[in-house]
Amino acid sequence: MFHNSLDIHEIKELHLNTLVSFGCGAIRKIEEIAAALEKRGVRSLPAVTGRGAYKTTGT
Numbered sequence: 001m002f003h004n005s006l007d008i009h010e011i012k013e014l015h016l017n018t019l020v021s022f023g024c025g026a027i028r029k030i031e032e033i034a035a036a037l038e039k040r041g042v043r044s045l046p047a048v049t050g051r052g053a054y055k056t057t058g059t
Contacts, residue, residue, distance in 0.1 A: 008024035021029055037045060 006024075011021060011023045011025040011029070013022075014020040019033075021033065
């Protein structure tokens with residue numbers, strides 16, 4: 001299957017009106033992301049994941 005060839009540590013980012021981090025490696029940036037949001041007064045945010053992604057990646 002295709003998932004065996006994916007680099008699970010690769011991070012993709014989109015810079016729009018806000019920063020969007022995605023990819024399995026993005027979990028490594030969660031503390032940095034949360035700290036930056038807290039400075040801006042953000043107390044909660046949505047987290048989007050695919051069905052079973054957390055099981056597949058071990059995150």
